[in-house]
Amino acid sequence: MSQSNSDLSLLGVFSLLSLLAIGGGTAVLPEMKQLTVEAHHWITDGQFRDIYALGQVAPGPNMLMVIVIGYHVAGTPGALIAFAGFFLPASTLALGASRLWNHFEGSPWRLALQNALAPIVVGLMAAGMIAIARTAITGTETTLLAIAVFALLYFGPKINPALLILAGGAVGYLTLS
């Protein structure tokens, strides 16, 4: 694949994902994995898992991992293209649509849309979790680690998830080497 071809496909893939990301980044994880691993063969299944993990270490928006995928495909320009492709279309839409949204103040369809989106968003988040689990859960250690983090966050005291993510990295270093 020539350089300009891969740049264009990067831009196309991530712009599409940007506009499909209803309910946040987790919702597009299955589609992102399908397009980048299975359709375009840019990265392997294991690299997708690794790159997702890299993105979890950074602050700010959840899906900055697209920068690393772009870097893998086409170096530094690829990183910029993936970033712009994934964040600019949705952000531009947000700029226009938020102004429009206020015109529908009090419209019953606004509430209808919110009610309709809520269960779909939850379903898409669960599907995103399943997509990561399929590559990240590889044996007993990783299963126990995922269950422990879930239990601590869901049933335990209020705790910053970032600490558990880092602890997961430490546990991985000690038990998975």
Add this chain to the structure above:
Amino acid sequence: MSAPQPSLSPEAAPPAAPGAARVSISEIFLTFLVIGATSFGGGVVAYLRNALVISKGWLDEEQFMTALEISQALPGLNATNMSVIVGDRLRGPVGAIAGFLGMTLPGGLLVFALGVFYASNHGNPAMHSVLAGIGAASVGLLAAVTLQIGHKQLEHFTELALVVITVVMVSFLHISLLAVLLTVLPLALFIYRPRSDDRPKIPEEEAP
């Protein structure tokens, strides 16, 4: 609609929006830069509320919730949508760009550095073990966040059915996300369509 005023609902015209003084572009950038650099662990909404409502007073609770509703209904991430919407309300499109750049720069630069390190340490077993551990921990985090957000949806049959339909289509039938949205969203909109009996009175002549 182009007047850059710090109000999230111009139609409702709240008498004195908090932080009515003109906010500078650099202050918008710096505020979102701090949020973008400190919001570890995914709970960005809490960080946003803390900075925009409590610390800066740029929005009141209701305006914050409205902005969040819009962010969630639109494609894109809450974090960046909020930075664009709030930046726009404060200082127009330039404010939106300032908010967006502040929000994404710290994490983006860190992820880029990590990505370069990852690419040059290909095959390093220690690094792969650390990332495998983080990946597994992330699954636990995603499960917890999904349940925290979704527990209300899982209690009612109709909503639970929509959740299950979505998961089966995406995860097990591997139907493309666009096709899923084009089929399930109209179905859900039909189910939750406004009924004539609960229609609030909306003035017909809403035009400005």
